[in-house]
Amino acid sequence: MNRKDFIVGVLFFIFSLIYFFYFIPTQIISSFSESEFAGRIFRPETFPQLTISIFGFVSLLLVGDTLVNRVEIDTTSSTSGRPFYQAIIVFLAATVYVYLLEWLGFHLISPFLLAFLMIFYGTRNWRIVVPVSLLVPISIERFFWLSFKVMLPEGELVSQLVSYIRG
Amino acid sequence: MEQVFDAIWQVLTLKALGMVTLGVFAGITVGAIPGLTSVMAIAVLVPFSFFMTPINGIPFLLGIHKGALFGGSIPAILINTPGTAAAAATTLDGYPLARKGEARSAIQMALYSSTLGDTFSDIVLILAAFPLAAVALLFGPTEFFALMVLGLTIISAVTGSSVLKGLLSMLLGILIGLVGQDIISGSERFTFGIANVSDGIGIVPMLIGLFAISEVLIQSEKKIVELSNPPESSHLKGGRSLKWIELFQVKWTILRSSCIGTAIGAIPGTGAAIATFISYALAKRSSKHPEEYGKGSYEGVAAAEASNSAVAGADLIPTLTFGIPGSASAAILMGAFMAQGLRPGPELFEEQASTMYGIFALLLIGNPIMFLQGKLLTGLFARLVTIRKSVLVPIILLLCVVGGFIYQNNIEDVKLALFFGICGYGFRKLRFPLAPLVIAFILTETAEESMKQALLLSDGDYLVFFTKLAGGFPVSGFLMLLSIFLLGMAIWKKPWAETE
Numbered sequence: 001m002n003r004k005d006f007i008v009g010v011l012f013f014i015f016s017l018i019y020f021f022y023f024i025p026t027q028i029i030s031s032f033s034e035s036e037f038a039g040r041i042f043r044p045e046t047f048p049q050l051t052i053s054i055f056g057f058v059s060l061l062l063v064g065d066t067l068v069n070r071v072e073i074d075t076t077s078s079t080s081g082r083p084f085y086q087a088i089i090v091f092l093a094a095t096v097y098v099y100l101l102e103w104l105g106f107h108l109i110s111p112f113l114l115a116f117l118m119i120f121y122g123t124r125n126w127r128i129v130v131p132v133s134l135l136v137p138i139s140i141e142r143f144f145w146l147s148f149k150v151m152l153p154e155g156e157l158v159s160q161l162v163s164y165i166r167g
Numbered sequence: 168m169e170q171v172f173d174a175i176w177q178v179l180t181l182k183a184l185g186m187v188t189l190g191v192f193a194g195i196t197v198g199a200i201p202g203l204t205s206v207m208a209i210a211v212l213v214p215f216s217f218f219m220t221p222i223n224g225i226p227f228l229l230g231i232h233k234g235a236l237f238g239g240s241i242p243a244i245l246i247n248t249p250g251t252a253a254a255a256a257t258t259l260d261g262y263p264l265a266r267k268g269e270a271r272s273a274i275q276m277a278l279y280s281s282t283l284g285d286t287f288s289d290i291v292l293i294l295a296a297f298p299l300a301a302v303a304l305l306f307g308p309t310e311f312f313a314l315m316v317l318g319l320t321i322i323s324a325v326t327g328s329s330v331l332k333g334l335l336s337m338l339l340g341i342l343i344g345l346v347g348q349d350i351i352s353g354s355e356r357f358t359f360g361i362a363n364v365s366d367g368i369g370i371v372p373m374l375i376g377l378f379a380i381s382e383v384l385i386q387s388e389k390k391i392v393e394l395s396n397p398p399e400s401s402h403l404k405g406g407r408s409l410k411w412i413e414l415f416q417v418k419w420t421i422l423r424s425s426c427i428g429t430a431i432g433a434i435p436g437t438g439a440a441i442a443t444f445i446s447y448a449l450a451k452r453s454s455k456h457p458e459e460y461g462k463g464s465y466e467g468v469a470a471a472e473a474s475n476s477a478v479a480g481a482d483l484i485p486t487l488t489f490g491i492p493g494s495a496s497a498a499i500l501m502g503a504f505m506a507q508g509l510r511p512g513p514e515l516f517e518e519q520a521s522t523m524y525g526i527f528a529l530l531l532i533g534n535p536i537m538f539l540q541g542k543l544l545t546g547l548f549a550r551l552v553t554i555r556k557s558v559l560v561p562i563i564l565l566l567c568v569v570g571g572f573i574y575q576n577n578i579e580d581v582k583l584a585l586f587f588g589i590c591g592y593g594f595r596k597l598r599f600p601l602a603p604l605v606i607a608f609i610l611t612e613t614a615e616e617s618m619k620q621a622l623l624l625s626d627g628d629y630l631v632f633f634t635k636l637a638g639g640f641p642v643s644g645f646l647m648l649l650s651i652f653l654l655g656m657a658i659w660k661k662p663w664a665e666t667e
Contacts, residue, residue: 027357028354044356048345094588117564118558121556132558144573147218153572
């Protein structure tokens, strides 16, 4: 049995039940009354119901398939948890960066992200890390401004500070 | 005829030619960097095309698609690492040639074969597109729905190692496509009160997340030594140039491989990797010197490269004529078309014929441009092979964030891209193919609309998809039965090799 596929199949089946019995009744906000729909097929929930029913059925097939084909196959390429943690750290760094972007702006925070990731990936040469971290965000910002007149996020705090200084 | 001249007039602008040149350059650059895919490059660069007119923006993206397929051969030959999955077969003979000190001539063979293969498939695309679009115009909503079911079935069944995973991926794509407003009733669906998704999930953040951010996360898994050290490379210095006689000797191999690449590329979901290995195997079987294959055969390089580049034009055939993308790259290109206000499908050829002629002309012009770049800048592209990923990957992540933001000047789209990034990473780790998800997402609105229109015309009779006659033939019934048959075959036999 392929354990990961089995778990995914079960989770997807549970998701299909939640979707059918909870999301469809609560997350379809219709401005029409039931009687205004000429027939059942035109209701906004028909297509989602049809899709999620097939989804639930195929999830069950996946569960059944893993039970029938009882061959242990590792479905992931990694053999230890370390690579996974490396990817998660990068994702968390990106998430923190995006949330800080709103407050501190592209210019201020991007060099830190680049420097952190380059060091994390093993580049310890400061003659590479410092110029790349500083020049790449500036180049990107200038490129978008000069080419397309697009302003990258300035950051709430920075814009407040600028307006405070300007009086 | 007036439209054709109008299109050529539009094409002959420095800006349009410049955009194709830039696209091809970006494509070869990305292709030359091992592990970075053309799909990822197109996903990251799609937002750039929004600032251009369709006649500039679309060829820019097509140039990337084109260039990346050739670019993938450079690391395949120099360091035995294919830049793209499609270039895997090139390593078999390209790397042995490089070890013999013939890297330059091997790359030149890859360049000539790629250019010829790509040109061949572009010509087939141009010749086939307008007649096919004319046939598609005869289709009603019933036939279109059946055609979409067939397209999605093939893509789900062929892409990836498991048919069930392909189907689940496709159904997830539909579920994501349902978020937003229902086109018939205007009802809000599955928005969970999030204002940013009230009009549906943005295609660009989704593509950037699924293909680019997930790629960054996959790259992050590699060992630090692998990321921070440049790979050992066979250099080009001292290598000889390819002789014309060597190219002439493989002319039939290039032609045969171009035909195979075009034929397979036109089938949704098959992709360049399958076409390449089939062409390679057939070339070896019909070769006068099969014993040289795998030890450094120019014929082997030509077969692999002509075939994989021939897919570039061919996978646009179902995308442009029927509005059904045949691969992840084609799905992203279709998303770019849609973002430009052009919905691929038969109507596009009626309503925007001159734009289409222009795009086709630029597609053809892209081939000599690729040839010239490959010829003149081989040394530069070869150096890219040794670039440190520890520097490159952070820059790509930054470009992903910027790409997500400039889509609508909204930071919420960047958050959405991150969400899809982690989802894409999870799917890839669990070996769920991403192509069916994206293609289904793009087709959901049209599929739902077609289904409801068909049912409206038949008073809610679901059997209409099997019984309706078009021009005296049960076209939709045939397509639906074919879908069921192919799905049954795929589940029963599971013969497909992993293609993603």
